[in-house]
Amino acid sequence: MGLTGRLLHPMVGQKRASWDKALDLVAKRFRDAVERHGPDSVAFYVSGQLLTEDYYVANKLMKGFIGSANIDTNSRLCMSSAVAGHNRAFGEDIVPASYDDLDEADLIVLVGSNTAWCHPIVYQRIQAARAERGTKLVVIDPRRTETCEGADLHLPLRPGTDVALFNGLLAWCDRAGVTDPGFLADHVSAPEGFWEHVRAAHDVWTTARTCDVAPALLQQFYELFAATPRAVTLFSQGINQSIRGTDQVNAIINVHLATGRIGRPGAAPFSITGQPNAMGGREVGGLASTLAAHMDFAPENVARVGRFWAAPTMATRPGLKAVDLFRAIGEGRIKALWIMATNPAVSLPDAGRVREALAACPFVVVSDVIVDTDSSAFAHVRLPAAAWGEKDGTVTNSDRTISRQRPFMALPGQARPDWWIVKEVARRMGWRNAFAYERPADIWREHARLTAYQNDGARLLDLRSHATIGNEAYDAMEPFRWGGTPFADGRFSTPDGRARLVPVSQIDVQRPLRDWALTLNTGRYRDQWHTMTRTGLSPRLARHREEPLVELHPQDAQALRIVDGDLARVATPQGDSLFRARISEGQRPGEIFTPIHWTDQQSSGGRTGLLPRSLVDPHSGQPGFKSTPARVERIATEWRGFLILRGHQPARIPCLWATRIAVPDGVLYEIAGNGDPARLEACLPRGDRVEAIDAARGTRRTAIITAGRLTGVLFVTRTGLLPSRDWLIGQLEAESVGASVLAARGPGSQPDKGPTVCVCFDVGLHQIMAAIRAQKLVDVPSIGQALGAGTNCGSCRPALASILAQIQEETLLAAE
């Protein structure tokens, strides 16, 4: 929320510009492109981090006035498979679940979701339900994540075999007689041959072999599911981000439809959202494949929305989906592109290609809150948007609850809300009356009216009670969920009111290729958000994982002669990047994992975006981010070390490996390289220099003291250990330091806290271990009482549980 790195005024090229000048330029370039090359020569690439009002205005401008549907969103990378799956099964993109279902379920199945890290609040709610009513928890994920800690079952399936697993479950339920014939007869239709197909191919043994899980484990899950009517299946990116994502979604929904476990308390398939307002984007129609307000491009819908908007040039067919859009940009077919609230140079698959496309695009506009991002490096115009605490509007969450987001901070500098920026461009393109919004409430009312417009019940999304809401009532709006309990009456949004069972088959999972024998899986860390433009500024958040790691199973590491802490190059046919190796039993052999977060702004390596291929699901266009053929090799370095700088930062650190970590009053770089490390001294500021060299260990420690204060530290070693950085970092804030800083430890200074486990209360591993031993703590709540750890956001509780388990095991062994 601070102003570090904030974009505070419009910029044209590298120069500051007035809003008038910047907006006129954007309007002119978009108008010129449309006039010369037609409406499909321009595009918007937007984001689930816009508010519903922002999204509505952008969608209206592109689809009703510019006359193209070339507006797509990063939700394409996130949940478009869920959208496509819902449409196929229900006839409308409805999430038929609410968070209350988690409280009422007896079984919760997490599929392809690292909930403990990515949805910590939901995860705490699940844990509370478990403590209260003994809800069973099953995790289906190829990796053993912290979400598996304390779960009743973990199925570490072969990636990409979820269709087989859920088809197997459906067959099991059929055989066990727990399908719901009444519900099927009255409310569901199945294509011919559906049941024969399910029954034929899916015995437990075959399925277990396909999924590479122990048959007994699989059977245990099937028995549990069959015996538990109140079951919620919650899924996210392990299901969606796949070239068979939509089929995987329908495989899950099929089971719930067939067992009638939908539209009832505690029973639902539950697609969980990633970004704060990805759902609001779906409601306004911000995907290139949807029109507006849950309508598609059927001619009657185009006519209806056109009438409502009094639109001069309606888009009549879907536009380009994200991956295709950037391909079109690369081919020169898009002459002007506007990116809002997303960082595609990092987050799209095959990001090297994306960068080439951006570099070749004649006109790129980026609306962002941060000056320098990997994408804004390609912008001709940068527009300063309002950030989270300054924004005013609404958002929708996973369970259709719409909440007001109210600003609690003033707009800094020249920053403006995204809706304001878009409507100003629209007005300058000539559509003054259609975009005469003065406040978010004006847009909200229009959006609500459109959802109700000629909606005779065909669409569940209907906000008519809000169509005439006053400005004050809008400001005072309480969160509300639309759609009630969808499908409680057994009526679905299809023409005949019946849900559809969709026949889906497991496609063969690609065998490892000779040169690319490993499979790369990618995803999130607990304490970073996507491309780190904001979380990367927080020293504390950096402590959980300071560097981008490639996690490998011990067997693979041994074969590759990689030990924990080595640098390793991950390569795929698309590109390559360096990572720090972490050996992990939680990986399946043959599969590696890297985080999506690091960018050019923080690191010389860790560039996961360069690695995935741009293959997409045929129905949804969502990329298969979770599975890319890859290989890994060890990269030898002669020395490693760290560099701490107060204030100033060099543009480049001249060595093989450098990752930047924000620290209070400065930055810390973890570094490694070959050759003479003396060239790094160029990065140090001017000042008095103290130095210690230990030739035997190949260690050299340099500190720079300027006017009594510590301004730079360079520690390098060829063989020895490096001291903890914490004490030195603390010295950046000290009024005066002396030559003793080279000891990296003050007189009588506190023992090292160890790696941070609880970020909220800044509690380290060593502190936790010491407290467990000294105070004989036996459970996670007692650690919380002793140290505070885990008592706020709770996302470290699985880590606390595993530390506890480890110490208990050691104590037992010692006793024996």
Ligand SMILES: Nc1nc2c(c(=O)[nH]1)N[C@H]1C(S)=C(S)[C@@H](COP(=O)(O)OP(=O)(O)OC[C@H]3O[C@@H](n4cnc5c(=O)[nH]c(N)nc54)[C@H](O)[C@@H]3O)O[C@H]1N2
């Ligand atoms: N800390 C943090 N939280 C976040 C975010 C963040 O950046 N940081 N981003 C938010 C956003 S936008 C999103 S979309 C969500 C994503 O939330 P999640 O979906 O929970 O996160 P991911 O780490 O992308 O992937 C989830 C899991 O899918 C597993 N997986 C991979 N392949 C398969 C497979 O074939 N089958 C199955 N069953 N599982 C598989 C991976 O091993 C991984 O553990 O998180 C949201 N929350």
Ligand SMILES: Nc1nc2c(c(=O)[nH]1)N[C@H]1C(S)=C(S)[C@@H](COP(=O)(O)OP(=O)(O)OC[C@H]3O[C@@H](n4cnc5c(=O)[nH]c(N)nc54)[C@H](O)[C@@H]3O)O[C@H]1N2
């Ligand atoms: N390999 C791999 N790639 C992935 C994924 C994966 O699992 N694996 N996950 C995919 C998923 S699910 C997602 S959601 C994407 C996320 O990827 P991105 O959307 O590219 O990531 P963010 O860092 O969230 O980018 C948001 C940008 O908007 C800016 N911003 C923040 N708030 C505002 C605002 O209010 N207005 C404006 N105008 N700008 C703002 C931020 O500074 C930042 O630059 O990544 C996708 N890419």
Ligand SMILES: [Mo]
């Ligand atoms: Mo996402």
